[in-house]
Structure formats: structure tokens, C-alpha cells
Amino acid sequence: MKKKEGLKELRIVDNFYQTSGFFPMPTVVVGTVSDSGRTNLGPYSLCFPYYVAGKGYYAMVLETRNTSNTCRNILRTGKASINFIPARKRFMKQIVELGYPGDSTDEKMKNCIFTLVDGVSRRDDPDGVYPKVVAESFQVYECTWMRDLDNASRDEARETYDPPYHDFNGITSETGAHFILRIDHVLAAGKQYDAVINGTRADNFPAVPVDYGYRDNTRFWIAPFKRPVSFPIPRRQAVDTDTVWFAANRIDPKVQFTKEACKKLAGVPRVFLNTALKGCVEWARKNGVSLVTEKEMEMIRDKRSVEKSVVDR
Numbered sequence: 001m002k003k004k005e006g007l008k009e010l011r012i013v014d015n016f017y018q019t020s021g022f023f024p025m026p027t028v029v030v031g032t033v034s035d036s037g038r039t040n041l042g043p044y045s046l047c048f049p050y051y052v053a054g055k056g057y058y059a060m061v062l063e064t065r066n067t068s069n070t071c072r073n074i075l076r077t078g079k080a081s082i083n084f085i086p087a088r089k090r091f092m093k094q095i096v097e098l099g100y101p102g103d104s105t106d107e108k109m110k111n112c113i114f115t116l117v118d119g120v121s122r123r124d125d126p127d128g129v130y131p132k133v134v135a136e137s138f139q140v141y142e143c144t145w146m147r148d149l150d151n152a153s154r155d156e157a158r159e160t161y162d163p164p165y166h167d168f169n170g171i172t173s174e175t176g177a178h179f180i181l182r183i184d185h186v187l188a189a190g191k192q193y194d195a196v197i198n199g200t201r202a203d204n205f206p207a208v209p210v211d212y213g214y215r216d217n218t219r220f221w222i223a224p225f226k227r228p229v230s231f232p233i234p235r236r237q238a239v240d241t242d243t244v245w246f247a248a249n250r251i252d253p254k255v256q257f258t259k260e261a262c263k264k265l266a267g268v269p270r271v272f273l274n275t276a277l278k279g280c281v282e283w284a285r286k287n288g289v290s291l292v293t294e295k296e297m298e299m300i301r302d303k304r305s306v307e308k309s310v311v312d313r
Helices: 070-075 088-096 105-109 120-124 188-197 243-246 260-264 270-286 294-301 303-310
Strands: 027-031 037-044 047-051 059-065 079-084 138-145 176-188 211-216 219-223
Touching: 027 070, 027 294, 037 059, 037 070, 037 088, 037 105, 047 176, 059 070, 059 079, 059 138, 070 079, 070 176, 079 176, 088 219, 120 176, 176 188, 243 270, 260 294, 270 294
Parallel strands: none
Antiparallel strands: 027 037, 027 079, 047 059, 059 176, 079 138, 138 176, 211 219
């Protein structure tokens, strides 16, 4: 039997995530508004969650070429839609076609198979400038560029960009741009909406195309979706009820917890306990609750209680 070779070092070069290795990424289609008012679609994989909690809003970060249609349109309008497309072969082929650099919006959208419809942003503000969203998506994030971050508000589209460059928002290099996109609305297709509200099973997960990028400058590689596998969450380093009860009742003397309520948090890892309790106290203050019982704790833990109450009506 041939002996397995160990890890060897590779030289790090531009676009290291694909040229120096294998880095799987979800593929999304970003919608922006062109000069003519038409929705432009561009596929991206360098699009990730950025602010996920504790900021008062939620945001994604999008990395683009600073000469792309997407970059120019965001610099001008500050709006984008992030469309998550199912991993169907004809959709994946269309995604690759949309990604060819240098095409104008009219050229790339001429034979586009995706259906474009108005999103919630346009419904709420009919006179505003917003990109349409892709109807075939299993979910969509409608976003606004946080142009004031990193002093990027003066950036505008040019043929070339001279230094100094920003660190993390706006034009960040001679060739690149980063955009911190605040999420204004999250839209989900029926099956995925129901899964978020009522609980997820393996067959609820959408088929997401996974991108491995260009290889050898000849082909673009996208992997098909496979059914996910679930494992139970480990319970080690959890705290007991008495510890939770003692810590909870020290945060705010005007908000107290019963032991029955604290049992609901007994399985929380110790490292997350203080944050979880502060969130419970904040909820109690906002809702005028001075004693958190088991009933209130169920309401706090159910982040989707508002949506569920709407569905139940």
C-alpha cells in the first residue's frame, strides 16, 4: 500500500481561496440597479454574514471587483438584493453565464432565465430606487449599503482608483471593493419560511449551489447539494439550575427569575450564560415584566413567536 503523503506548503497568490486551495462557498446572485434603471444580476461567492448580533441591525459583507457593474451600482444607489438560488443545473449554468466579466447590464440580462419581481422595499417605498428580486430564489436579503462606515460615503464609480484606500468598506484596493450591507428585509419561499417558523427537518434544507471557483482559468466548478446530516448539540460544560438562578437575579433587582424559569437555561454553555441572561432581562424590561416565570421564558426563547402568532390568526 502506498504511504499517504503529508501536507505540503503552497505559495499564496492572488485569489488565494481558489488559486491556492479549495474553499467551498455558497453562490448568491446580487441584484443592483443600473444607470438606465434596469436590474443587473451578478453572481458572487464572497458574500458572508458580517454583523450578526449586538449592533442594532444585521449586515452582510460583499466583496467585488471595483470595476464591476455591481460595485458601480451600489456606489451610486446604495441598494442591493442578495438572491439565494436553488442548485438546479439550468440555474447554475445561468449563474456562470451572468458571471462573465465585462458584459453590460443589457448584454447579460438579454437572455436571463430568472423572473424578476418587486420586493418588500419597493412595496414600502414605491418611489425609491431598488433592485428587483429573483422569484425563483429560496430566500432573499434586501439590503442598504452602510456608506458612512470607514468614511466611504464619498466613494463614487471611476475607471481607476488611486490610494488611499479604505480598510473594510467601499473601495479597499486598486482592484477591489467591500460593501457592508445592512439587511432591511429577509424574504423566504414557502417551504423554507415554514421550516424557520415551525421547525426544520433534513428535507426542509434548500439545495444550495456550492462554488469552488475558477480552476486553471478554464472551468468554473459548482458542487450539487446533498441532504444534510444532523447531530445532537453537546451538553458538556452546561450550568445547573441553581447557578443560573443565582446569576439571573443579580443582573437587575427589578427583574427577578423563578427557579422553574431558570431550568430553561440550565443547558446553556457557561460561556454564553451571561449574554443569554442579559437578553432575557432586556426582554422583561421592554415588556414590563418584573418576574420571569416559565411562561415568560418560553416566550423569550421562541424568537419566532411573533411570526407564529400571525400565522395562527
